[in-house]
Amino acid sequence: MATNLLLSIAWTHVSTRVRQTLVGMFGVAMGVGFTIMMAGLMQGSQIDFLRQLVDTMPHVTVDDERRSVPIQPADQEYAAVAMSNVANVNRRPGIRYPEAVMASLRSWLPGNVAPSVKTTAIVDHGGGKVGVTLTGIDPRLEVRVSKLATQMIEGQLGDLSKAANGIIIGQALAEKLAVKNGNTVLLAAGEGTQISATVVGIFRSGLKRVDEGQIYSLLGLAQTLTGENAIINQLRIRLNDPLIAQKVATQVEAQTGYKSVSWQEANADLLSTFATRDFIVLTVMGAMLLTSSFATYNIISTITHEKRHDIAIMKSLGMREYAVRRIFIIESMMMGSVGILFGWALGYLLCYAWSQITIFNPLTGATVPLQIYYSPMHYIASGAISILCCAVAAFFPARKATRVHPVEIIRGAS
Amino acid sequence: MSEIALQTVGLVRRVEGIISHTLINGIDLSVEKGEFLAITGPSGSGKSSLLYLLGLLDAPTEGEIIICGQPTSKLSEIERADVRLTKCGFVFQFHFLLPEFTALENVLLPMRAAGLMSARDMHQRAIALLTSLGLGEQAAKRPNQLSGGQRQRVALARALANRPEIIVADEPTGNLDTASTEQVFGILRDIADSGQTVVVVTHDAALAARADRRIHIVDGKIQETTFGGKPKSESAAATGAAIASS
Numbered sequence: 001m002a003t004n005l006l007l008s009i010a011w012t013h014v015s016t017r018v019r020q021t022l023v024g025m026f027g028v029a030m031g032v033g034f035t036i037m038m039a040g041l042m043q044g045s046q047i048d049f050l051r052q053l054v055d056t057m058p059h060v061t062v063d064d065e066r067r068s069v070p071i072q073p074a075d076q077e078y079a080a081v082a083m084s085n086v087a088n089v090n091r092r093p094g095i096r097y098p099e100a101v102m103a104s105l106r107s108w109l110p111g112n113v114a115p116s117v118k119t120t121a122i123v124d125h126g127g128g129k130v131g132v133t134l135t136g137i138d139p140r141l142e143v144r145v146s147k148l149a150t151q152m153i154e155g156q157l158g159d160l161s162k163a164a165n166g167i168i169i170g171q172a173l174a175e176k177l178a179v180k181n182g183n184t185v186l187l188a189a190g191e192g193t194q195i196s197a198t199v200v201g202i203f204r205s206g207l208k209r210v211d212e213g214q215i216y217s218l219l220g221l222a223q224t225l226t227g228e229n230a231i232i233n234q235l236r237i238r239l240n241d242p243l244i245a246q247k248v249a250t251q252v253e254a255q256t257g258y259k260s261v262s263w264q265e266a267n268a269d270l271l272s273t274f275a276t277r278d279f280i281v282l283t284v285m286g287a288m289l290l291t292s293s294f295a296t297y298n299i300i301s302t303i304t305h306e307k308r309h310d311i312a313i314m315k316s317l318g319m320r321e322y323a324v325r326r327i328f329i330i331e332s333m334m335m336g337s338v339g340i341l342f343g344w345a346l347g348y349l350l351c352y353a354w355s356q357i358t359i360f361n362p363l364t365g366a367t368v369p370l371q372i373y374y375s376p377m378h379y380i381a382s383g384a385i386s387i388l389c390c391a392v393a394a395f396f397p398a399r400k401a402t403r404v405h406p407v408e409i410i411r412g413a414s
Numbered sequence: 415m416s417e418i419a420l421q422t423v424g425l426v427r428r429v430e431g432i433i434s435h436t437l438i439n440g441i442d443l444s445v446e447k448g449e450f451l452a453i454t455g456p457s458g459s460g461k462s463s464l465l466y467l468l469g470l471l472d473a474p475t476e477g478e479i480i481i482c483g484q485p486t487s488k489l490s491e492i493e494r495a496d497v498r499l500t501k502c503g504f505v506f507q508f509h510f511l512l513p514e515f516t517a518l519e520n521v522l523l524p525m526r527a528a529g530l531m532s533a534r535d536m537h538q539r540a541i542a543l544l545t546s547l548g549l550g551e552q553a554a555k556r557p558n559q560l561s562g563g564q565r566q567r568v569a570l571a572r573a574l575a576n577r578p579e580i581i582v583a584d585e586p587t588g589n590l591d592t593a594s595t596e597q598v599f600g601i602l603r604d605i606a607d608s609g610q611t612v613v614v615v616t617h618d619a620a621l622a623a624r625a626d627r628r629i630h631i632v633d634g635k636i637q638e639t640t641f642g643g644k645p646k647s648e649s650a651a652a653t654g655a656a657i658a659s660s
């Protein structure tokens with residue numbers, strides 16, 4: 001049946017019912033607008049956080065561990081002899097031949113790799129003690145694998161080699177211990193070693209966890225603290241595309257045999273929290289769009305009721321039932337389409353308004369403007385879902401009304 | 415022997431319910447092409463019910479309706495709609511025009527629904543139909559801007575739009591004054607004279623007497639058939655030709 005005709009009938013119904021049409025459009029516009037706002041806020045904060053995470057952390061960390069504990073003599077010999085009090089075989093700490101490993105990784109890695117020594121220490125300043133992770137680095141190679149150099153707010157990476165036992169600490173830790181650049185602190189390691197070190201730089205990554213619990217030194221100082229001279233116990237890899245980290249980690253692990261952890265794996269708990277949050281927010285957004293299209297349901301119910309005579313006429317003239325039904329679905333979609341356009345505008349304005357607001361972000365421990373993520377996907381998806389909801393919302397009242405036999409209406413009218 | 419436009423065989427329409435009721439109780443009827451048939455009968459005798467069956471608005475419980483040689487009892491709902499669209503034009507007592515549309519748009523509706531002509535041809539035909547029914551000036555008016563007689567003529571033009579073989583009208587003059595009644599009836603007469611088949615329900619015995627044949631229905635059965643009708647006048651034949659050619 002001529003779509004033109006259906007469109008013109010639908011248009012006539014809609015344009016002669018300004019108030020109802022506006023209510024329907026308003027409903028859809030609110031739903032779409034708020035959905036876009038929520039999506040922008042949610043993804044904005046998430047992407048902002050992930051970006052900081054990816055900027056701050058190595059994309060892949062290779063540790064001097066194996067995924068599975070080496071087979072112990074007791075297990076090896078179990079069937080033959082029973083042994084007791086056998087000491088565990090501990091492989092020697094450190095990555096063997098790190099230079100060779102790095103060279104071979106560099107040959108294929110879409111990124112770069114740098115050596116480090118990772119250990120834990122307690123920073124003691126005037127009685128205040130905080131346990132931290134200390135990473136010994138090579139300042140010249142470090143710039144290739146981390147943004148540490150750009151995160152310095154006082155001092156530089158190069159200053160590490162200028163002072164004896166120089167360290168770089170995070171801003172949050174500096175505040176906690178009331179340490180200033182140039183101060184001397186005491187570093188205590190597990191083996192009982194105590195070294196006095198000088199703060200030569202302060203950085204701020206934006207991640208509270210890092211700013212409070214991570215400090216850097218030269219490789220040598222870290223090695224001294226571990227008590228193992230000349231070992232490298234960690235390789236850190238930075239990739240051009242952080243999203244392939246998982247794949248690269250698997251490859252590196254297969255090649256070197258050392259446990260290689262991607263940033264995604266290292267933050268699996270956090271990412272799964274995101275997934276839960278995504279699920280909840282998506283459900284709420286879907287419900288919002290559905291609810292907003294209920295205004296359309298009401299309006300189409302009213303129109304089909306008012307228009308039952310017209311429906312009977314059109315059917316008695318020989319218009320097919322589904323064609324008549326489609327008129328009302330088109331009406332709903334007309335209201336929906338205009339509503340969506342307004343909703344897009346509303347959504348954009350709301351996002352803009354939010355982006356003008358600064359709040360305290362507990363994840364980064366800083367007051368920053370709200371990060372809004374603008375994506376055409378938000379507009380397309382909310383529009384598509386909304387128009388679908390409108391079509392479905394109209395379908396049921398339209399079907400009910402157009403099913404009625406014209407004779408029933410005609411008899412009732414005359 | 416002339417062509418049969420409309421035929422019913424053993425037509426029965428029953429409504430089942432707490433109290434079952436037989437609206438049409440065995441009607442056999444043949445209407446020739448170009449015949450003007452009037453149906454009369456007391457209120458509640460089943461005239462409208464029969465007309466709804468003839469116009470394929472309703473389906474019989476038993477029996478068959480043959481429209482232009484095509485049996486209709488086995489047609490699907492969509493096929494029945496298509497027959498209504500192209501072969502039967504229905505006119506109701508109450509005009510039943512779409513209120514938001516102009517007279518012209520109302521007449522265009524069945525043509526647009528059928529989609530068999532170009533937009534230009536449809537427009538020309540609608541204007542010609544309205545003009546031939548004396549509504550050339552009213553084409554752009556909405557139903558609520560028209561008189562009762564004018565509305566009924568627009569409805570008639572709409573029924574004629576797709577050149578149906580058969581026009582069925584249920585008391586088309588029931589709400590009209592004498593002058594309008596005369597006019598609408600004259601047009602129906604002309605339509606029949608031009609070769610289209612017309613079946614009209616009326617309460618008015620004088621009008622019924624002017625049909626080619628009149629059947630009187632009581633309790634859903636044909637009680638009496640009367641042949642007669644006025645001889646065709648010259649002017650009527652001329653209007654009929656104008657409508658047929660438009």
Ligand SMILES: Nc1ncnc2c1ncn2[C@@H]1O[C@H](COP(=O)(O)OP(=O)(O)OP(=O)(O)O)[C@@H](O)[C@H]1O
Pocket residue numbers: 429435437455456457458459460461462463464
């Ligand atoms: N759906 C129905 N259920 C039960 N009875 C019905 C139904 N539809 C119509 N009737 C009855 O069938 C009979 C015939 O109705 P119909 O409308 O055909 O009469 P009519 O001859 O057109 O009367 P009128 O001259 O008043 O228009 C009436 O008695 C009416 O009450």
Ligand SMILES: [Mg+2]
Pocket residue numbers: 461462463584
């Ligand atoms: Mg009746």
